[in-house]
Amino acid sequence: MxxxxxxxxxxxxxxxxxxxxxxxxxxxxxxxxxxxxxxxxxxxxxxxxxxxxxxxxxxxxxxxxxxxxxxxxxxxxxxxxxGYKLEPVRQSANALLREVVEFWAAKAHAAGVDVQLVLEPDLPDVLIDANYVKQALLNLLNNAFDALTQRPAAEKSGREQVLVCSRRAKDGVEVLVIDNGPGIPVDARPQIFDPYFSTKAGGSGLGLPTARRILEELGGALSFDSELGRGTSFRLLLRTAPPPAPPPGDVPPPPG
Ligand SMILES: Nc1ncnc2c1ncn2[C@@H]1O[C@H](COP(=O)(O)OP(=O)(O)OP(=O)(O)O)[C@@H](O)[C@H]1O
Ligand SMILES: [Mg+2]
The missing domain is CATH 1.10.287 (Helix Hairpins)
Incomplete structure (x- = not known):
């Protein structure tokens, strides 16, 4: 029913x-x-x-x-x-994170925002379409940037920071994008993934729904945690790629 x-x-x-x-x-x-x-x-x-x-x-x-x-x-x-025509291929989540965050950090540094990248070594490869996952990551990083920079000077601590980490999760690799901004107001929380929900002048409100859609189409997920006055953390789950098929020559001989 x-x-x-x-x-x-x-x-x-x-x-x-x-x-x-x-x-x-x-x-x-x-x-x-x-x-x-x-x-x-x-x-x-x-x-x-x-x-x-x-x-x-x-x-x-x-x-x-x-x-x-x-x-x-x-x-x-x-x-x-x-919707998107995703073409997932196996690849290292850390390599992608390094590329995206290093590119983006220039903009953050110019605005006085500190950027840290903490990557767990030897993670399994994930199955992703790099172009789209980059887009999803940039949407999250830009939201963190806005949260840290678009507030009255009196509310800024001078220690604005974005932390990006990767770690092994049960079914894949988890990526956290954490900011120490103002946090998401409690009444806005149920709506932030709704298309066109935005609290910013000129915001499209498509950044988060787009990011979530990309991750879900890859079998992953996007969720968040937020605490007023302390900050917000978005958690991306990327699915592990299945182990590569052995090259044809390596097929073990049939038993017996
Ligand atoms: N890190 C964050 N800290 C505080 N609020 C956030 C954060 N990320 C998202 N939000 C809230 O969620 C809303 C929706 O975000 P979303 O990325 O979908 O749209 P937007 O950022 O407003 O517009 P656009 O992405 O087009 O610039 C934001 O307007 C903001 O209120
Ligand atoms: Mg946005």
Whole structure:
């Protein structure tokens, strides 16, 4: 019974998803026509022209920005709704973490955020699509960055820190992305994985749902722990790759 309800809920959601994607596609065409026409209008107006022309140019600018914003929202939605074509291959989680965190640390350091990477050696390989897992990690790192930097100077400790660690877990490798920021408000916690939930001006609210979706499609998981005034830790579970098949020459002879 419950399973049946779940199924019908799922198929209703899938239907709504298809409908919404169709709608988003339909909106894209008129939007790009608007953008092309605004561009032409801009070319006809003279920036050194009459005050009236200058006022019109300003309004064209406002319209262009709003159209660009709508296009961005639609692209984000379509990318999320379409799902991903993941191509998992076996690889070292630590190597990926080193690459992503070293690249990202430059931005953190420039903002006075300390970055630590603590990797457990000799971890088993995981089965992941590196490009997508990188995206998921960057979403988490950027959230930590925002939590640490987008707060009033009086609330900052001057010891803003992000810690990334890896360790062996039961069915794979666990990665923790920990910040010592303000923590997630209790009433926001049930919503942070909802698409479009954001407490940031200009936030898309797609960062966490995207990250969770990527990890779940790889058979892993994404969860978090947060304590007000102390910080937040996101936990990614990456699945261990099955042991590599022995090369053909190494097949042991049949017994007997
Ligand atoms: N490390 C964190 N510390 C405190 N709050 C967090 C943290 N990570 C996420 N959040 C909260 O979860 C919300 C949703 O995060 P999500 O990444 O999905 O969207 P966003 O960061 O607001 O927008 P975008 O990812 O497009 O920049 C954030 O707006 C913030 O309120
Ligand atoms: Mg985010």
């Amino acid at each position: 419950a399973g049946g309800e779940n199924k019908s809920r799922q198929s209703r959601l899938a239907f709504l998803g298809t409908l919404a994607s169709g709608l988003a596609h339909e909106i894209k065409n008129p939007l790009s026509a608007m953008s092309v026409n605004l561009q032409m209008l801009r070319e006809e107006l003279d920036a050194q022209g009459s005050p009236r022309e200058q006022r019109m140019l300003k309004r064209v600018g406002v319209l262009e920005r709003e159209v660009a914003r709508l296009e961005e929202i639609l692209d984000g939605f379509l990318r999320f709704a379409r």
